[in-house]
Amino acid sequence: MAIVVVGVNHKTAPVAVRERLAVTPQDLAEPLQRFQHPAVDELVILSTCNRVEFYLEVDNTDAGGAACVAFMAAYYGLQQAQFVSHLFQWYDMEAVRHLFRVAASLDSMVLGEPQILGQVKTAYLAARAAGRTGTILTQLFERALGVGKLIRHATGINDHAVSVSYAAVELAKKIFESLQQRTVMVVGAGDTAELAARHLRRQGVATVFVANRTMERAVKLAQALHAKAIPWESLSEHLVYTDIVISSTSAPQAVISKTMVQEVMRARKGRPMFFIDIAVPRDIEPTVNTLDGVFLYDIDALEHVVEANRRERQREALAAEELVWREVRQFQQWLETRDAVPTIVALRQYAEKIRTAELDKTLARLGPLDERQRRLIEALTTNMVNKFLHTPTVNLKRSSRHERLRDYVELVRSLFELDT
Amino acid sequence: MNSFLFHVILLAYLGATLLSWFHLALRQQRCLQVANGLLSLGFALHTAVLGSRLLSQSWRLEGNISDAMGLLAWAIIGGYWLAWWRYRIEALGAFLVPLAFLAVASSGVLATTVYPVPSALQHVLLVMHIFLAVLGYAALALTFCAGVMYLIQERQLKSRQPGVLLQRLPSLRVLDELNARALVLGLPLLTQGLITGSIWAKYARGSYLNWSLTSLPLLLAWVLYAFLVGGRYTWGWQGKKAAVAAVIGFLLVLASFFVHTL
Numbered sequence: 001m002a003i004v005v006v007g008v009n010h011k012t013a014p015v016a017v018r019e020r021l022a023v024t025p026q027d028l029a030e031p032l033q034r035f036q037h038p039a040v041d042e043l044v045i046l047s048t049c050n051r052v053e054f055y056l057e058v059d060n061t062d063a064g065g066a067a068c069v070a071f072m073a074a075y076y077g078l079q080q081a082q083f084v085s086h087l088f089q090w091y092d093m094e095a096v097r098h099l100f101r102v103a104a105s106l107d108s109m110v111l112g113e114p115q116i117l118g119q120v121k122t123a124y125l126a127a128r129a130a131g132r133t134g135t136i137l138t139q140l141f142e143r144a145l146g147v148g149k150l151i152r153h154a155t156g157i158n159d160h161a162v163s164v165s166y167a168a169v170e171l172a173k174k175i176f177e178s179l180q181q182r183t184v185m186v187v188g189a190g191d192t193a194e195l196a197a198r199h200l201r202r203q204g205v206a207t208v209f210v211a212n213r214t215m216e217r218a219v220k221l222a223q224a225l226h227a228k229a230i231p232w233e234s235l236s237e238h239l240v241y242t243d244i245v246i247s248s249t250s251a252p253q254a255v256i257s258k259t260m261v262q263e264v265m266r267a268r269k270g271r272p273m274f275f276i277d278i279a280v281p282r283d284i285e286p287t288v289n290t291l292d293g294v295f296l297y298d299i300d301a302l303e304h305v306v307e308a309n310r311r312e313r314q315r316e317a318l319a320a321e322e323l324v325w326r327e328v329r330q331f332q333q334w335l336e337t338r339d340a341v342p343t344i345v346a347l348r349q350y351a352e353k354i355r356t357a358e359l360d361k362t363l364a365r366l367g368p369l370d371e372r373q374r375r376l377i378e379a380l381t382t383n384m385v386n387k388f389l390h391t392p393t394v395n396l397k398r399s400s401r402h403e404r405l406r407d408y409v410e411l412v413r414s415l416f417e418l419d420t
Numbered sequence: 421m422n423s424f425l426f427h428v429i430l431l432a433y434l435g436a437t438l439l440s441w442f443h444l445a446l447r448q449q450r451c452l453q454v455a456n457g458l459l460s461l462g463f464a465l466h467t468a469v470l471g472s473r474l475l476s477q478s479w480r481l482e483g484n485i486s487d488a489m490g491l492l493a494w495a496i497i498g499g500y501w502l503a504w505w506r507y508r509i510e511a512l513g514a515f516l517v518p519l520a521f522l523a524v525a526s527s528g529v530l531a532t533t534v535y536p537v538p539s540a541l542q543h544v545l546l547v548m549h550i551f552l553a554v555l556g557y558a559a560l561a562l563t564f565c566a567g568v569m570y571l572i573q574e575r576q577l578k579s580r581q582p583g584v585l586l587q588r589l590p591s592l593r594v595l596d597e598l599n600a601r602a603l604v605l606g607l608p609l610l611t612q613g614l615i616t617g618s619i620w621a622k623y624a625r626g627s628y629l630n631w632s633l634t635s636l637p638l639l640l641a642w643v644l645y646a647f648l649v650g651g652r653y654t655w656g657w658q659g660k661k662a663a664v665a666a667v668i669g670f671l672l673v674l675a676s677f678f679v680h681t682l
Contacts, residue, residue: 156447159587174577177591269656272592289578293659301580308582 001338001406002061003136005095006068006087007046007053010109013086021052021076021083025122032130035071039063041406042137046102046123048116050109055099057136059406061091096140096331100324103148105157111313112158117148135410139334147327154323157316160309165196167305168276168297169203172244175274175295178204185209185242187235187256188249189221192278196246197225209242211235213249236260240267244274247283256284261291276302340396343409346418347392351385425469426528432462433493433521440513444588455513456504463497470494488550489527495558496520499602503562507598509590515565545620553613557677559606560645560670566599567666574660592659599662600652607645614642637679641672 008018023031028045035043035054042057054072058064069087073080090098101107103120124141127133133141152158161167169179176182182205186197189212197208208227212218215231222229230238239245239260249255256275265273275296277284282298289296297305336342359381363374396412399405413419439455442448470491497520503512569589576586589595648665651657657665 171577174573174586174591175593177593266656270658270661271656272659289580292661295577297580304580305582 001136002058002064003092003095003140004056004058004061004064004068005053005090005098006056006065006072007051008083008086008088009051009053009107012088013083017083017086018050018052020078021047021072022049023047023052025126028123028126029130031071031075032127032132034075035068037064037067037071039067042134043132044123044127044137044141046120048119051102051107053102055095055137055140057134065089093328093332097324097328099140099144100147100327101321103144104151104320104324105148106151106317106320106324110162111310111317112162114152114158117145117152120148121145134406136335136338136406140331143327143331147324150327151320151323155316155319157313157320159316160312162306162309162313164192164278164299164302164306165199167302167309168196168246169199171295171297171305172200172274173203175272176243179244180204181206182243183207183209183241184244184246185211185238186221186225186227187211187245187247187283188251188279189217190248190278193246193248194221194224196276196278197227200244201225205244207241209238211238213251236264239264239273242273243271244276245284246276246278248278249283250279251283252281254283254285256288258285258287258291261288261294265291265293278302338406338409340399340405340409343412343418344393344396347412347416348389350416350418351389355381355385425465426524429462429466429469430521430524430528432458432465433497433517433524436462436513437517437521440511440517444511444514444585447588452510452513455517459497459500459513459517463494463501466490466494466497486527486530488554489523489530491550492554492557493520493523493527495555496523496561499558499562503598503602506601507590507594509594509598511569511589512565515568516561519561519565545616545623549613549616549620552609552616556606556609556611556613557673559602559609560666560673562602563599563606563666564670566595566602567663567670570595570599570663571660571667574663596658596662599666600658603645603649603666607642607649610642610645614638635676637672638676641669641676644669644672 008021010018023045024047028047031045032043039058039060040056041059044055046053046055054068056064056068069080069084072078072083098107099120103117105111105113105116108116120141124133124145127137161170172179172182179200182200184197184200184205184207186193186208201208208222208225210218210222210225210227210229211232212221212229213232215229218229218232221227235255239256245256247256261273261275270293272293272295275284275288275294277296277298280299284296284298286296286298288294359378363369363377366377369377392412396405396408399408436455436458439451439458443451443455496516500512500516500520503509503516570592572585573589573592573595576582576589577592644665648657648662648669652662
């Protein structure tokens with residue numbers, strides 16, 4: 001009874017290899033059904049853009065691992081040599097720890113990313129629907145999903161923005177609280193500016209202006225963003241109504257000067273403004289930041305914030321690793337109850353409880369007995385119980401040899417309701 | 421105040437202060453929950469103590485500094501709950517509750533000598549003065565905290581090197597709004613407190629004003645706050661200006677208070 005994980009991830013294999021092994025969620029049923037092997041009892045396949053991992057519950061780790069590799073070659077139509085060097089294999093508690101780390105986004109390319117938990121859930125549900133999960137993997141994946149959720153709540157691992165546009169949104173929220181009724185202006189054009197504007201839109205920004213020296217380009221970007229293109233000459237007029245400015249022109253000099261912003265702020269009666277300057281050379285005079293109520297972040301400053309956030313996530317990750325270890329140990333304890341000895345002990349305890357209860361009842365009814373009679377009756381009950389349990393106990397112990405241990409343990413535990 | 425209850429309330433506020441500082445530093449939800457729990461306990465006890473005193477003396481309050489400080493602490497915590505209900509600012513406790521703690525602590529050491537009140541009218545005036553002034557001070561304490569927090573947060577954002585506090589303090593807009601709203605509450609209260617105070621002074625000492633060390637900073641503060649309220653809408657005195665003014669105003673109020681009591 002062992003757990004094995006075999007797979008590739010973004011650390012062990014380049015995307016060229018990963019894409020050969022990837023399976024979309026809808027198509028998971030096929031490999032789940034096709035991979036049948038006597039050594040493999042349970043199976044879950046996790047496939048995302050960064051990893052393809054086969055989780056197996058096997059009776060024999062070597063046989064199970066080899067069967068998995070053979071299946072992968074056959075199913076994907078590849079030569080083993082093509083991918084074997086990129087495979088990693090973990091067994092037992094290492095495999096458990098790996099899954100918990102994956103679910104907690106500790107193994108992701110971007111620490112703390114939110115999608116992985118849903119992806120793990122999809123993989124688990126697909127395997128369950130295909131009838132390939134049993135007690136062990138069910139418990140393992142349920143626990144993994146719990147660990148993922150726990151770490152999300154108990155640590156700050158996914159709290160801070162680690163991309164420039166998310167960081168800009170975060171900062172904007174620290175100034176304006178809600179972006180719901182804010183006005184954004186995009187000055188110039190470019191992918192980053194457009195992305196940031198889209199992000200802000202998604203946060204509920206009400207109005208977006210687009211300004212460009214070339215009116216046609218402004219109109220084009222405005223269409224893409226459902227925004228309003230404004231004439232270049234009316235830039236400073238519109239700035240009065242703008243809360244957030246994203247500037248990304250190819251101009252060699254600043255297009256927004258300190259004096260311009262000073263006048264704008266006067267007309268705005270001091271309402272705060274957030275300038276994001278992603279252009280190089282910069283579009284906005286750096287001295288603009290000295291004005292009251294104005295916050296200017298150029299591309300370096302935003303990268304700084306992202307870097308600080310990444311470090312914060314790393315710190316939170318340490319706390320998360322601790323939590324993972326704790327969960328792994330708990331899972332190990334659970335796994336051990338699935339073994340023969342604890343089950344035998346539990347069975348004997350169950351029988352002993354019944355024996356002593358019945359013995360006491362009968363002795364009470366019989367009234368006064370002498371020592372010999374009493375001892376004979378006690379011996380009767382003890383011998384009956386021992387003889388009765390002898391054969392099942394021996395068979396339970398033997399079952400690990402012919403690989404039926406898990407089934408027998410399950411059967412005994414559920415038949416005698418030992419888990420309640 | 422009954423000594424045992426006084427100490428319980430004092431300890432509750434002290435505990436809440438320390439726990440809110442821990443929460444600010446470590447961001448552990450448990451700290452905040454316990455801090456708020458202690459505050460609820462302290463506030464409930466405090467309310468009960470004040471209420472029972474009012475009843476036992478059939479609403480005939482006496483005016484002494486110690487009681488005023490106790491009332492101030494109560495009003496500050498009341499203000500905290502108001503702000504919590506409206507804005508739920510997790511970091512506010514770290515700034516506001518220490519003030520309440522200091523107020524309660526000082527009520528224990530300050531003189532309980534009662535001002536001589538020869539007439540019933542004077543008595544009523546004195547009590548009203550204390551009551552209104554104290555509520556006003558509590559509201560102004562809120563603006564002070566909002567101002568301090570605003571200045572810290574503004575610094576973080578301006579410097580472009582955000583420290584840990586950036587995440588733990590609320591947004592500038594919320595802090596500015598808290599400042600404005602608390603001021604709208606506090607200024608009228610302060611005004612009425614000043615008016616009743618000066619009427620009482622006329623009766624007690626013969627003149628409406630005495631340009632002493634006490635009243636001067638207080639009047640300055642009042643002028644500053646009045647300008648602030650008006651200036652926000654006419655000249656756009658919001659954000660950093662409002663925060664600085666709130667801090668200076670409260671420091672002036674504190675200065676006059678200390679002179680008043682010593």
